[in-house]
Amino acid sequence: MNSAPLHGCRVLDLGIITAGAATSALLADMGAEVIKVESPSYRDPFRLWTAGDPAAQAGGVPPFFRATNRNKTSISLDLKHEAGRAAFLRLVAESDLVVENFRRGVLDRLGLGYEALRTANPEIILASISSQGETGPDAAYVSYGSTLEAVAGLAWMTGYPEGPPTISGRDVNYPDQVVALFAAGMIATAWRARRDGAGGTHLDMSQRELTSFLCGEAFLSAGSETASARTGNEQAPHRLQDCFCDRDGDWVAVTIDDAEVDGLCRLLGVQAMLSDAEIKTELRVWIAERPASEAVPALAAAGIAAAMVHNGKSLLGQQHRLWDSALARAEDGGLLKGFPFQLAEAPLRIECDAPGVGSHTAEILMRIAGYSRDEVAALARDGIIEVAGE
Amino acid sequence: MPSGSCAAGQSREAAIRPLHDVAIVEAYALDAPLGLRLAGGLAGRIAADLGARVVKLVPQGGDPLDRVAPFIGGTSTVAAFLNAGKQIVLEDDEALARQLAEADATILDCGLHAGLADLADLPAVVAVLSLFKPGAVHGPASAFTVAALGGLLDMVGDPEREPLRLGGHQMAYSTGLAAYAGLAAALCKPKVAGRPAPETVQVSMLDTVVWLNWKSAPFVASAPALTRAGAAAEWQVVRCADGWIALVYQDADWRALCDMVDDPRLRAPCFLDRAERLRRAGEVTQIIAERFLSRNRKELHAAALARRLPLGPVWSPEDLVADAQNVSRGLFATVDLGEGVEAAMPRLPVIWGGRIFTPDAPAPVRREAMADSP
Incomplete structure (x- = not known):
């Protein structure tokens, strides 16, 4: 018996790039059947982003698309065409969830807004992930992840002391990553509630609001004298916290609490009555005189949290020692996104590689939407659907 | 206190929050890292906003979060944010055992989980929070040093200067999001004899950080390692x-x-x-x-x-409390922090079938949990 938590849940995945597609990927990891819906004339933009990968440039699946869309099947149908829309709504009638992160208005213009979906299936859950939310004066404001850091309060809080606000940038786009964690949790909750009789619903999730929520305490002190802007790496309640450059140019991150100051001063050979700024200067000099491989264990022996700052390549060296399932490998060794958590009884697994466009169009239309083989052939002939290999 | 708003004409049943039938206990070892308290705190806050009865056990000396700045009117804003909607109960061995026995799920740090004498008495669903993978051997660590190991510090800031953390408690809170997602998934399993099916959710902060920072990993083997670009970005x-x-x-x-x-x-x-x-x-x-x-x-x-x-x-943050978009969507509720201090509390960032789940004000600490949620 399949014990995956979302076993039996069918998801139509209109999610693209990271926010939507990664949300659906998490649902797939939890055991849902996730059908990625693309169109003969519209692809998930990640399919076009080769990131300079020679294999992708030669026609292979681009790495970021592959990373984010494993564990899914694929269908390609033209939602701008009446027959394509009808096929989609027949799938909606047999599904539990629709996930989308188009620009606001796109789904309604396609005639596939929540009311249309609900007409096809009163129990459907529509999960809309948007920049600013479904409503409000900024609903049409176009955003990328770092836009949202600015308009949500995170950039105001991030930066060197006395320096400008800082964003995570296009290689992180932090709000695009965290929204998948949040949205997957909300969707699972809604699916559970529906199973227990709550009915279908529309989840309106704004990435900007999530980003603000993750700065929650800042709003409680907004406008007060205690509100502070950018403090660099220092952070209450820690006594000292920063990165220090070692002898070889590598950075060492250190966090020191009150109880550890005496031990640090003994390690540095200085008096504990020095000011925090003086202790920090002494620590900077001490780390600059030795390699991180010597400094980190010495600090740890004094009970102080310390670690070398890794980059995206070197962090792989810690896999299976300090972290486990966040990244996974395909059968050919290619990197894939893994899991942000793991379940002991029903372990999350990569079951299949990311699909080619329309790899499962015919099979899905026949098995789920009840189309005959001849009807599928006619739709393909008319260019309304795309069947892989044809 | 308000218990959530609903559109006119909605039935009482429809206004029931989605986790109204779930009881969750949040508890930590005395020496739990702050980052895990914050992570579990956020997961519990989300569950409380969704209607779960969340009981958080705190040491006799008080909630360690009460000592985390910034403060307003003597109240820690971090504690006020994370404890909203929860019952805060002073902990002793008996209280912990009793609460755990009555709960459907629990959020624990790995230290407390390892120290519990009889794991059989735990609720069916257990979310265990750790800084590293279960069983990892490591020295002292903080959310900041975990961000360093996960490559995220390296991605932010100026290449001519030290790597830079994101503002606030992003590593802990994103771990809290992962914990809630895992908990929500576990609660989706079909019930066994009317109770949740057993599941243990393992949530490691470092795995969460690496997962968030996935694009910096070498997906293209021949490409140079990404790093913060600063003025060249x-x-x-x-x-x-x-x-x-x-x-x-x-x-x-x-x-x-x-x-x-x-x-x-x-x-x-x-x-x-x-x-x-x-x-x-x-x-x-x-x-x-x-x-x-x-x-x-x-x-x-x-x-x-x-x-x-x-x-x-x-x-x-001050701009945002008055921002037209946020006002139109009711993102902030005014809550009373006591002693005449009012503050803006962000609601859960989802509008659920047209409903918003208004956050409750932080509750006073009790010696015993109340029988029913408000």
Whole structure:
């Protein structure tokens, strides 16, 4: 018996790039059947982003698309065409969830807004992930992840002391990553509630609001004298916290609490009555005189949290020692996104590689939407659907 | 206190929150790292907003979060934010055992989980929070050093300066999101004899950070390692008349951005080529910054909206509490922190079938949990 938590849940995945597609990927990891819906004339933009990968440039699946869309099947149908829309709504009638992160208005213009979906299936859950939310004066404001850091309060809080606000940038786009964690949790909750009789619903999730929520305490002190802007790496309640450059140019991150100051001063050979700024200067000099491989264990022996700052390549060296399932490998060794958590009884697994466009169009239309083989052939002939290999 | 708003005409049944039937206990070892208390606190806050009865056990000496700055009127805003909607109960062995026996699920740090004498008495669903993978051997650590190991520190800031953390408690809170997602998934399993099916959710902060920072991993083996680009980055934060604006755009936005900035130097044909713009990123940013210095954030916001440009005015928390978008969507509720202090509390960032789940004010600490949720 399949014990995956979302076993039996069918998801139509209109999610693209990271926010939507990664949300659906998490649902797939939890055991849902996730059908990625693309169109003969519209692809998930990640399919076009080769990131300079020679294999992708030669026609292979681009790495970021592959990373984010494993564990899914694929269908390609033209939602701008009446027959394509009808096929989609027949799938909606047999599904539990629709996930989308188009620009606001796109789904309604396609005639596939929540009311249309609900007409096809009163129990459907529509999960809309948007920049600013479904409503409000900024609903049409176009955003990328770092836009949202600015308009949500995170950039105001991030930066060197006395320096400008800082964003995570296009290689992180932090709000695009965290929204998948949040949205997957909300969707699972809604699916559970529906199973227990709550009915279908529309989840309106704004990435900007999530980003603000993750700065929650800042709003409680907004406008007060205690509100502070950018403090660099220092952070209450820690006594000292920063990165220090070692002898070889590598950075060492250190966090020191009150109880550890005496031990640090003994390690540095200085008096504990020095000011925090003086202790920090002494620590900077001490780390600059030795390699991180010597400094980190010495600090740890004094009970102080310390670690070398890794980059995206070197962090792989810690896999299976300090972290486990966040990244996974395909059968050919290619990197894939893994899991942000793991379940002991029903372990999350990569079951299949990311699909080619329309790899499962015919099979899905026949098995789920009840189309005959001849009807599928006619739709393909008319260019309304795309069947892989044809 | 308000227990959530609902549209006119909605039935009472429809107004029941989705986790109304779930009881969750949140508890930590005395020496649990702050980052895990914050992570579990956020997961519990989400569950409470969704209607779960969340009982958080705190040491006899008080909740360690009460000592985390910033403070307003003597109240820790971190504690107020994370404890909203929960019952806060003083912990002793008996209280812990009794609460665990009555709960459907629990959120624990790995230290407390390892120290519990009889794991058989735990609720069916257990979320165990750790800084590293279960069983990892490591020295002292903090959320900051975990961000270093996960490569995220390396991605933010100026390459000529030290790596930079994101503001607030992002590592802990994103771990809290992962914990809630895992908990929600576990609660989806079909019930066994009317009770949740057994499941243990393992949530490691370092795994969460690596998962968030996945794009920095070498997906293209031949590509150089990504790192923070600072002034060479395509996206910059620049000055404007009354603050700052994040200059975020894609290649396709370039012409619309040129129209908005309205400076002939930007219209030079060489800048139509993205690679050339990247090579001269400092010059491009300087031109735009000069033009934006005479315009304020509201003007730039309106101009960006009109041209569908993804520029981001940097709003402060104070700006955002009064912001028209947030006001129209009811993002903040005013809560009473006691002693006449009122503050803006963000609600759960989802509108659920047209309903918002208004957060409750932090509850006073009790010696015993109440029998039913408010």
